Amino acid sequence: MTEAKKARKIRIASVLLYGIARLLLITYRIRVTGMNEREKAASMHAGGSFCLALWHEQLFASIVAHNGQKFAPLASLSSDGDIVTRVMSRFGFNTVRGSSSRGGPEAREQLVSVTESGWFTAITVDGPRGPRRRVKGGIVDVARRTGVTVVPLITTADRNWVLRSWDQFKIPKPFARVIVRYGTPIPVPSDTQGLAFGAVKNKIRDGLNTTEAAALADLAAWQ
DSSP: OOHHHHHHHHHHHHHHHHHHHHHHHHHOEEEEEOHHHHHHHHHTSTTSOOEEEEOGGGHHHHHHHTTTSOEEEEEOSSHHHHHHHHHHHHTTOOOEEOOSSSSHHHHHHHHHHHHHTTOEEEEETTTTTOOTTOOOSHHHHHHHHHTOOEEEEEEEESSEEEOSSTTOOEEEOTTOEEEEEEOOOBOOOTTOOTHHHHHHHHHHHHHHHHHHHHHHHHHHHOO
16 A cells, blocks of 8 residues: 555544544533542642543543543554544644554653643553553653653443453443543652552552542442
């Protein structure tokens, strides 16, 4: 496939995906809980920034739920990442390109830069290839270098399409009820390394698990 054909294919796919995402978003009923935790994290940074930690499987709902906000998510350098980046740009996001496998150091530098500019960052802590729900170290490195606090983010719905992918990627179905839940902020000291580095990864994992339990309770109580 020529570069021109590849670029056209990516452009068409991104337009279609964005259109589908916008149509689905119109139908969703979204309820945000734990906003005080997000505000607490923002108050702990001079620029009002923070870093959202989320599971890769919840990326779609997390993107659409933050439509129009100063959101700087991380997207891979793959062709799929090209499509996702175009879609997120249409949602008003400042997407950073890179992953743990490709472009990692450069991506971290960009995340540091956008954080200093007042954007809040977001990292799928088990992405882009898994293993599923295993926290990698990239988010800890970004947080310790920027001085931002990590905020666990869970976005869950009462009904989803579940893809047959490594992460069991979820897309809420039309007219789904969607809970967006922010968890307790996790500070990351600038000198975090060694055993302390691993301990922070465990705190993020535990924070996501606790936040998910609270989000599911919110969803169950939603009449």
